[in-house]
Amino acid sequence: MSATAAAADPCRRQPARAAAxxxxxxxxxxxxxxAPRGVRGFAGSGQRAMMxxxxxxxxxxxxxxxxxxxxxxxAGAxxxxxAGxxxxxxxxxYSSRATEYAAALGSMSAVHPADLGLVSRWADxxxxxxxxxxxxxxxxxxxxxxxxWRDGHSEPGAHSERGGHSGLAEHDGAHGRLDVTGxxxxxxxxxxxxxxxxxxxxxxxxxxxxxxxxxxxxxxxAWYSLIHHSPDAIDGPLRxxxxxxxxxGRLLVGFFEAEALGPFDHAVVTAWxxxxxxxxxxxxxxxxxxxxxTTRIDPGSRPHGALIAEHRVAR
Numbered sequence: 001m002s003a004t005a006a007a008a009d010p011c012r013r014q015p016a017r018a019a020a021x022x023x024x025x026x027x028x029x030x031x032x033x034x035a036p037r038g039v040r041g042f043a044g045s046g047q048r049a050m051m052x053x054x055x056x057x058x059x060x061x062x063x064x065x066x067x068x069x070x071x072x073x074x075a076g077a078x079x080x081x082x083a084g085x086x087x088x089x090x091x092x093x094y095s096s097r098a099t100e101y102a103a104a105l106g107s108m109s110a111v112h113p114a115d116l117g118l119v120s121r122w123a124d125x126x127x128x129x130x131x132x133x134x135x136x137x138x139x140x141x142x143x144x145x146x147x148x149w150r151d152g153h154s155e156p157g158a159h160s161e162r163g164g165h166s167g168l169a170e171h172d173g174a175h176g177r178l179d180v181t182g183x184x185x186x187x188x189x190x191x192x193x194x195x196x197x198x199x200x201x202x203x204x205x206x207x208x209x210x211x212x213x214x215x216x217x218x219x220x221x222a223w224y225s226l227i228h229h230s231p232d233a234i235d236g237p238l239r240x241x242x243x244x245x246x247x248x249g250r251l252l253v254g255f256f257e258a259e260a261l262g263p264f265d266h267a268v269v270t271a272w273x274x275x276x277x278x279x280x281x282x283x284x285x286x287x288x289x290x291x292x293x294t295t296r297i298d299p300g301s302r303p304h305g306a307l308i309a310e311h312r313v314a315r
Contacts, residue, residue, distance in 0.1 A: 087185070089269060090228050090269050091185045091186055093268045093269045094186050094189070094268060095187070095188055097268070099188065101136070102136075102188075102189065102192045105136075105137065106138065106192065107139055108139050108143055112296075112298075114296055115223075115254070115306075118252075118294065119143075119221065119223070119252065122219070122252045122308055123144055123219070124147075126178065126219040127218045127246075127248065127249075128217055128219070128246055128249065129180070129212075129216065129217050129219075130144055130178050130179065130180045130181070130218060130221065131181055131217055131220045131221070131244070132181070132182040132183065133183055133210075133220055133222045133241070134183070134207070134224075134226070135182030135183060135184045135225075136186075136189050136193075136225075137192055137196070138189070138190075138194075138196065138197055138202055141181070141182030141197070141200055142193075142196075142200050144178050144180045144221070145177060145178060145180045145197075145199075145200045147177065147178050148177060148178075180200065181202070181203060182200065182201070182203070183205040183211075184202070185204060185206055186204075187204050190203065190204050207222075207225070207226065207229075208236050208237055210240050210241070210243075210244050212244040213244070214243055214244065215247065215311075216244055216246065217244045217246060217249055218245075218249045220241050220245060220250075220251045220252075221251075221252050222237075222241070222254070223254040224255060224256075226253060226255065227255055227266070227272060228266070228270065228271050228272070229272070235282060235285070235286065238283060239286045241286070247312070247313040248311065248313065249310070250291075250308060250310050250311075251283070251288060251307075251309045251310075252308050253279075253283075254305070254306045255274055255305050255306070255307075256271065256272075256273040256302050256303065256305070257273065257274065257295050257302075257303040257304060257305030258274065258275060258303065259275060260275065261273070261274055261275060264302075273302070274305070276293050276295065276305050276307070279305070279307060280307055283309045287312055288309035288311055289311075289312050290309045291310055292308040293305070293307055293308075294306045
């Protein structure tokens with residue numbers, strides 16, 4: 001769930017600049033197609049709304065052109081307090097717009113090509129069950145559920161005593177699908193996702209209390225789903241992610257990047273922009289090793305960032 005600025009002319013897309021990774025990024029961004037028409041920005045927000053999981057340059061701040069989207073995976077997995085906004089308020093705000101969000105933004109067709117490439121590449125390296133944290137309308141979860149893991153990876157584990165995954169069963173080398181669960185704090189998103197993607201698992205849940213056993217997951221996707229966590233609130237979810245990842249398991253987090261840490265007036269509720277190094281330091285403090293950082297700037301849009309981090313093996 002996110003909000004960004006768009007090109008000066010919201011009716012004409014400008015070519016996206018190539019991602020500027022701090023390590024080589026094989027993705028090759030193309031200019032995104034137009035956003036769905038007929039959906040207006042949030043009244044009184046002064047900004048254009050974006051959903052986690054949907055990546056396109058949004059329109060000019062303060063304009064009331066059609067809603068355009070630009071970020072991650074869902075409704076912000078139980079977003080924490082930010083500038084006086086608590087998780088209950090965030091959940092309520094997204095609940096009130098869930099139907100509209102799902103209709104306008106719950107589709108992989110709106111995902112930026114660079115982001116699709118990055119998430120796909122991350123998923124190629126996963127070994128074990130995957131959690132889509134803050135899945136929103138559920139399109140990223142469904143995409144990952146169709147993604148094949150490679151020879152030698154693990155197959156889905158059994159159900160956990162905590163209500164999630166208990167562990168990993170070693171695979172005999174044949175190809176198979178990722179075992180993915182989408183989690184979101186907004187029941188309406190979970191209901192929509194389950195209805196639209198039968199056979200894919202979705203649950204309501206909180207980033208602060210993941211229903212998975214210790215060291216049981218191969219990957220966690222937090223695609224713009226932690227943007228409403230303030231600097232005082234984000235460490236808990238990151239420690240929880242580190243708890244559920246097996247040694248070598250990987251987190252991919254998408255966020256809004258800035259030179260200085262600070263809040264901004266997101267279209268729904270206050271969100272935060274992070275310098276890459278500061279957010280990377282938070283991941284490291286939680287027990288994760290940052291493997292790759294990537295930034296992207298689309299013309300007229302807030303800068304985007306992504307971090308891939310691995311759960312450190314205890315020595």
